[in-house]
Amino acid sequence: MAGYATRVRADIARWREIGLIDPATAEALMRDVAANERASLSFGSILAMMAALLFGAAILIFVAANWEAFPRLLRVAALFAVILAGYVGGAVLKKRDHAVIGEALWIVAAAAFGGSIALVGQMYHLSGDEASALVTWCAGTALAAIALRSSPLTVAAVGIADAWLVLK
Known part of the structure; x- marks a missing residue:
């Protein structure tokens, strides 16, 4: 629109x-x-971001609930596919003047990245704690926010950093 x-x-x-x-x-x-011209914060954009967060959580819950049913290669491929589809799809939609939906897809991709860190760490029995996983997730989200010049991703990176501070 x-x-x-x-x-x-x-x-x-x-x-x-x-x-x-x-x-x-x-x-x-x-x-x-x-x-x-100004970028306004509308009810629709807030709703889209909330929907993106919930959709990202739904993906992670679905994968976690059915984790043992998938072969390892399919697990990793599916996680990378969600991340890639979120970032590329968001860029395409943003380029086509659907900025809010594009940013929402970027949030889904960032959530999938965070879930991927935890799920791959569990799958391959990698050592580490939650704090280091949060730092990695925050760094990846911050890098995406810088590369894509995305305010919602910046807010997400700050939120992840806040979670790390609370955990520490």
């Missing part, structure tokens, strides 16, 4: 094409729209 600024830009371009406004006025209006 296109935002207000996107719709106004399309209207300005249409008005210019049909001759309602001259090119100078169109350029001035475009500059004004760009200067006053």
Whole structure:
């Protein structure tokens, strides 16, 4: 769904094409729209982020509940597939002007990454504690937030860091 600024830009371009406004006025209006555009926090975006968190939790619960039924290679492949699909799908959707859903997919991918750390550690009997797993999860999420310039991923990384602080 296109935002207000996107719709106004399309209207300005249409008005210019049909001759309602001259090119100078169109350029001035475009500059004004760009200067006053803001990223708003809507109820829909909050709902999408909550849904992404719950969907990520559902994936992790499903995998954990059926962990023994899957062969090891399928387990690892499925975890990597969820992570890859979340990050790539989110980037594609964000590029197609569906920023909220794209960011929500990135949250799902980050949640799957955190679950993957724990589940792979359990599967291969890796030594370590919860605190080191949280640090790794936080670092991966922070790296994704920097690479993708994502505010929700930044908030998630800070939340994971807070969980590490509470654990320590």
